[in-house]
Amino acid sequence: MPQAISLTKIQTNIGYFTLLVYAILYFTSSKGINCSNDGSHFALAKSIYYNHKTEITPFFGYVKDTDYAVKDGIIYSDRLPGNAFLMLPFIAYSNFFEFVSKSSFGNKFEADIIAVLFLPNICGILGLVLMFLLYLKIGFGFNLAYLSTIIYGVSTLHWFESVHAFSHAPSMLFVMMAVYLAIISIKDINRDKRYLYVVAALIGFSTLIELQNILFFFPIFLYIFVSAKVDFREFRSWVPILSGCVALLTFFVGCLVYYNYITFGELLLKSNTYNPHFPEEKSFSSALSGNSILGLDKLLTNFSNINLYVNWQKGVGNDIPGLLVSSPILLLSIWGFVPFLKREKNMALLFLLMIGISIAIAAFHKTTLTRHIFTINPFFYFPIIYSFRYIWRAKKFRIMGLGLVALLVLISTFRIAYVIHTYYGRGSRGIFGFQSEIVSFVVFYTSLAALFLILTGIQKKLKKV
Numbered sequence: 001m002p003q004a005i006s007l008t009k010i011q012t013n014i015g016y017f018t019l020l021v022y023a024i025l026y027f028t029s030s031k032g033i034n035c036s037n038d039g040s041h042f043a044l045a046k047s048i049y050y051n052h053k054t055e056i057t058p059f060f061g062y063v064k065d066t067d068y069a070v071k072d073g074i075i076y077s078d079r080l081p082g083n084a085f086l087m088l089p090f091i092a093y094s095n096f097f098e099f100v101s102k103s104s105f106g107n108k109f110e111a112d113i114i115a116v117l118f119l120p121n122i123c124g125i126l127g128l129v130l131m132f133l134l135y136l137k138i139g140f141g142f143n144l145a146y147l148s149t150i151i152y153g154v155s156t157l158h159w160f161e162s163v164h165a166f167s168h169a170p171s172m173l174f175v176m177m178a179v180y181l182a183i184i185s186i187k188d189i190n191r192d193k194r195y196l197y198v199v200a201a202l203i204g205f206s207t208l209i210e211l212q213n214i215l216f217f218f219p220i221f222l223y224i225f226v227s228a229k230v231d232f233r234e235f236r237s238w239v240p241i242l243s244g245c246v247a248l249l250t251f252f253v254g255c256l257v258y259y260n261y262i263t264f265g266e267l268l269l270k271s272n273t274y275n276p277h278f279p280e281e282k283s284f285s286s287a288l289s290g291n292s293i294l295g296l297d298k299l300l301t302n303f304s305n306i307n308l309y310v311n312w313q314k315g316v317g318n319d320i321p322g323l324l325v326s327s328p329i330l331l332l333s334i335w336g337f338v339p340f341l342k343r344e345k346n347m348a349l350l351f352l353l354m355i356g357i358s359i360a361i362a363a364f365h366k367t368t369l370t371r372h373i374f375t376i377n378p379f380f381y382f383p384i385i386y387s388f389r390y391i392w393r394a395k396k397f398r399i400m401g402l403g404l405v406a407l408l409v410l411i412s413t414f415r416i417a418y419v420i421h422t423y424y425g426r427g428s429r430g431i432f433g434f435q436s437e438i439v440s441f442v443v444f445y446t447s448l449a450a451l452f453l454i455l456t457g458i459q460k461k462l463k464k465v
Helices: 009-028 036-051 057-062 082-101 111-137 142-155 157-161 168-184 193-209 211-227 235-264 292-300 303-309 330-343 345-364 370-381 384-393 398-421 435-464
Strands: 068-071 074-077
Touching: 009 111, 009 142, 009 435, 036 057, 036 074, 036 082, 036 111, 057 074, 068 235, 082 111, 082 168, 082 193, 082 435, 111 142, 111 157, 111 168, 111 370, 111 435, 142 157, 142 384, 142 398, 157 168, 157 370, 157 398, 168 193, 168 211, 168 345, 168 370, 193 211, 193 235, 211 235, 211 345, 292 303, 292 345, 292 370, 330 345, 330 370, 330 384, 330 398, 345 370, 384 398
Parallel strands: none
Antiparallel strands: 068 074
16 A cells, blocks of 8 residues: 655645535535434434433424334334434534523524534535545545545535435444544554454444444455455464454444334344335345346436436435436546556455445345445545546546546536435425524534534643643
């Protein structure tokens, strides 16, 4: 792996300013609860926080239909609990603010709703940070890394998933953090075993957010062992470490089973087993009995519904087009995998394995939706930087190549903006639903900055002691 690039002060300041711009963009283009999906997550979080129960009957107004479960006449969320757990500190923050200031945290929206929308916003911002840092760590310069990252932030579903309270943005972030640590921080499994445990914990908690993330444990740890050149014959040195990682993963799976037990009174992995609208979810085999060919097409190309390419009105709500249709800029990512494989073979294979796992599960599912594979979106996009570098270095067709890039970026960005604008619950507010709540944005991030400065000051004082 090439030597990491360090940043100048000016480049660092540009990076911070860009993050502020994206923070404003993601916040203002949020818009409360969009549909029963995020409504179900939010109802569960509210019930846990205020009632200390998993029953969501008092908060069913946020769900309304579809995404709930019924057992013995009691209504529960059919969502896994991880996203709701992550919402709890944000609900606590909105309550604390209103208690201290004696004023409402929100303007036109409920305070708790505004607060929980900071969760996907922050996940989106941190996802951009990890993407940028990973580019630098494998040897790309600031300009290419910066360009690739800012395009990713608006020209892919990353923007869409960063503005509503679904589980996809947190899922992406936890898996991305695990991958980042695996690639950057682990060179020797004995010396760096603490990072292995962190990776296992991140994957474990991500399983509480989206169940299929547990399968990423295998390719990520295979990558770690291969890249660290572990001698498998010396099993006494690595088996205890791997066993500890498996134990951590098992702990989080156990937490999920326990949550489902106290909720449904049964030992379950699937929280949507009792969803009355999706009887196929009663088992993994029936849930994964869809037409995989049609599913694959729906996730990527939409050849079976070619009208989606030109008639954008056909691709709204849950009918978001496949990745290559909603973000045609990703065509350059596919091209970029060729040099990526040549220069960073193990890393490229890791990304391909993760992409393959996610797409296979979603393609076989009875309900195939493009957003279901968002967790691997950054890994799908990542190799685009190799295409950008090739185009920039190709003197003969540089201008034509840059023109193509600009065209694909424009089409992708406008398509994603249209997807956001027409999604459920948007109404007349359109793409910028939270313009009226900008004061909440300033208050929240000022509080966050103040907390960061306080903790940094405490850390410096402790070092002097």
